[in-house]
Each structure stands twice: as structure tokens, then as C-alpha cells.
Amino acid sequence: MIGKGKAITHVRASIEYGWNQEKGAEIVHIQFVSGENPKEISDEFKMVQEQNTRCRKNTLSFILSPTVEDGKSLSKEKLGEMTQRFIKEMKLKERQAIAFVHRDKEHTHVHLYVNRIGFDGKAYNDSFIGKQSQLAAERVAKQMGLTTVREVQQEKLNEIKNVRQQIKEIHEKVMEKYRPKDFDQYIEQMKKNGVKVIPSINKAGKLQGFRFEYKGHNLKGSEVHRSMSGARLGIGISKNTEKGLTLKQGTAVKLMGKVTDLSANIALKLTKQVIKQTIKKSIGFEIGY
Known part of the structure; x- marks a missing residue:
């Protein structure tokens, strides 16, 4: 009550x-x-x-x-x-x-x-x-x-905990089984598995992360799991491609049919990931030669 x-x-x-x-x-x-x-x-x-x-x-x-x-x-x-x-x-x-x-x-x-x-x-x-x-x-x-209020709050906490776990398991399944190569592929596969992924765009019009809608709950990626924050999700997808996630003009990606700028934090981390993958590829090419 x-x-x-x-x-x-x-x-x-x-x-x-x-x-x-x-x-x-x-x-x-x-x-x-x-x-x-x-x-x-x-x-x-x-x-x-x-x-x-x-x-x-x-x-x-x-x-x-x-x-x-x-x-x-x-x-x-x-x-x-x-x-x-x-x-x-x-x-x-x-x-x-x-x-x-x-x-x-x-x-x-x-x-x-x-x-x-x-x-x-x-x-x-x-x-x-x-x-x-x-x-x-x-x-x-x-x-x-x-x-009591505390019992209601505990029930809600338990429910949210279960929802987080279910979203995380679906995310891991999508990343492992389908290996999406960009955000659009990831969003589509999550949708097929019952989770709506909503891009979070800040006032400057830049992508700063994603929200996940599932069973009546709407949670930020970082609230579900730290591996699902905007930057870490981008890095995870980037690893599924040979050259890393394709960036437009260095700080943007193709998202839902249009080019969307990335927040400074995501852009920096994704750029570092692309550089790492490029270096690894170059080293591997030299060794193979």
C-alpha cells in the first residue's frame, strides 16, 4: 500500500x-x-x-x-x-x-x-x-x-532484473549467431527476437546509444549490461567485420536509412577500434607474405 x-x-x-x-x-x-x-x-x-x-x-x-x-x-x-x-x-x-x-x-x-x-x-x-x-x-x-511499498519495490526490482537478463541473453545470441556487421542489421535481428532497439539521439542530433524495449520495459543499453552501452555495442559489431564498422567522414554511420553523426565518445572509441583492426590486418598480411 x-x-x-x-x-x-x-x-x-x-x-x-x-x-x-x-x-x-x-x-x-x-x-x-x-x-x-x-x-x-x-x-x-x-x-x-x-x-x-x-x-x-x-x-x-x-x-x-x-x-x-x-x-x-x-x-x-x-x-x-x-x-x-x-x-x-x-x-x-x-x-x-x-x-x-x-x-x-x-x-x-x-x-x-x-x-x-x-x-x-x-x-x-x-x-x-x-x-x-x-x-x-x-x-x-x-x-x-x-x-507494503517495500514489497512492491522488491517485486519490481526482481522483474526488471529478469527482463535485463533476458535482453542480455537475446543480445548475446544475436551477436554470436548472426554476427551483425552494422547497427541496422543488429536492430533487425533483435526485433526478430522480440526486442525493439531504439536509437538514442541527443539534442545535437548525434547518436549517443540505444534503448531496449521488451515486455513493457524501456531500458538504456548500459542499464541492461555494460557491454551494451553505445560505444561497446559499436565495438562489438565492428569486430564482426574485417575492416571494422564503416564510418562516414570519420564520425558518422549509416543508421535506419540515413547518415547519423556519432557522439564524441562513441566516435573516438570506434575510430580506435577501426585503427586496431587495420593494424592487425596489416601485420597479418606482412607475416603471410
Whole structure:
């Protein structure tokens, strides 16, 4: 579960959004207010807020988002319990509050609005409220056996790790089996194996590397593996040709039907590789002679 929080100014507009019936809104928790519509609720908030006119952002807005899977199984009552536990963790039990569940999207989530001004006229300290909301939501998730932010993050890390490994294996297969002799051949063979390779062109219009799109993920070559950075990929392809990767005017290559300049880093490393291969060829020719 993820918790987000901030202080806001327009309480009525926010409550109207929370109460939006088009989003399948239902009230899951209410405390210290009795109004039956957004205007009446906001008026009750304002009566208390008038005790502290110095505080402009006098309402606290929170979004509580269980994971998609958790959200499917949470009833209105359980969402209410989740909200009450969050309020308790944030030390907001003695303030006016109202919370709505929205089910208009696949991702069920709760909008919670709390009066920042207490009945004693004091404003709730909103320092680091975003971080506080995250930690409170994590504690509530553990209490209720819901998936925590850290667990979600770990799942994502594991997924990305697997995707990186799969892209790298496809790359190695293409380099070993098909031995592409230029970038276009490499891009075509990767595409046939399910990986979309996207040239990364900088503001100067020069090729600085490639991105790899696979199973909904889009990663830089260097994020997949260091051997797949723009320069190292170019060097690897260059080794598949007798004279090295063909450079146009020393600092450009043919890419996707047009001549594209290389970034200084790639151009320098590829030039060095071409020189190395030329020297090796010359030495081999002399020995053979």
C-alpha cells in the first residue's frame, strides 16, 4: 500500500472530487461532521478553520492506494478499517475527517480529507507529511496483512532484473549467431527476437546509444549490461567485420536509412577500434607474405 499526503487550500473542491459519483465513490469513513453534501461538509470544516486564519493550507489531503490485487479483495468495511488505522497512525483521530473510495479505475484507492485545524484552533504540523504518510501506510499494511511499498519495490526490482537478463541473453545470441556487421542489421535481428532497439539521439542530433524495449520495459543499453552501452555495442559489431564498422567522414554511420553523426565518445572509441583492426590486418598480411 502507498500513502501520499499534502496540505491544500480548497477544501470544498477537493471534497466534491472525492464525492464524485461517476468514480463510483462511497464514503468509507467520517468523523466529527454530519453534512450530507460537499457544501455542508466544507462549511463544517470552515467553522473550525475560522479559529486559525493565519493557516492558509488548512486541509490535509491523503491518497491511500493498496496494490491492484489487494484492492480487488478489500470490502468497503475493510477500506474503512484501513483508513481509520491510517488516521490513528498519523495522530489525527480528534479532527474532522471524511474519506471516499474510488473504484473508477482498476486501482482502488481512498481519498481522505482531514481538517488541519483542530478544535483547539491549532494547526497540525505538516512538516515532512509526504514521508510521514508513506511510513504510516506501510505500518497499516503490515497490521492488515497487505502488500507494503517495500514489497512492491522488491517485486519490481526482481522483474526488471529478469527482463535485463533476458535482453542480455537475446543480445548475446544475436551477436554470436548472426554476427551483425552494422547497427541496422543488429536492430533487425533483435526485433526478430522480440526486442525493439531504439536509437538514442541527443539534442545535437548525434547518436549517443540505444534503448531496449521488451515486455513493457524501456531500458538504456548500459542499464541492461555494460557491454551494451553505445560505444561497446559499436565495438562489438565492428569486430564482426574485417575492416571494422564503416564510418562516414570519420564520425558518422549509416543508421535506419540515413547518415547519423556519432557522439564524441562513441566516435573516438570506434575510430580506435577501426585503427586496431587495420593494424592487425596489416601485420597479418606482412607475416603471410
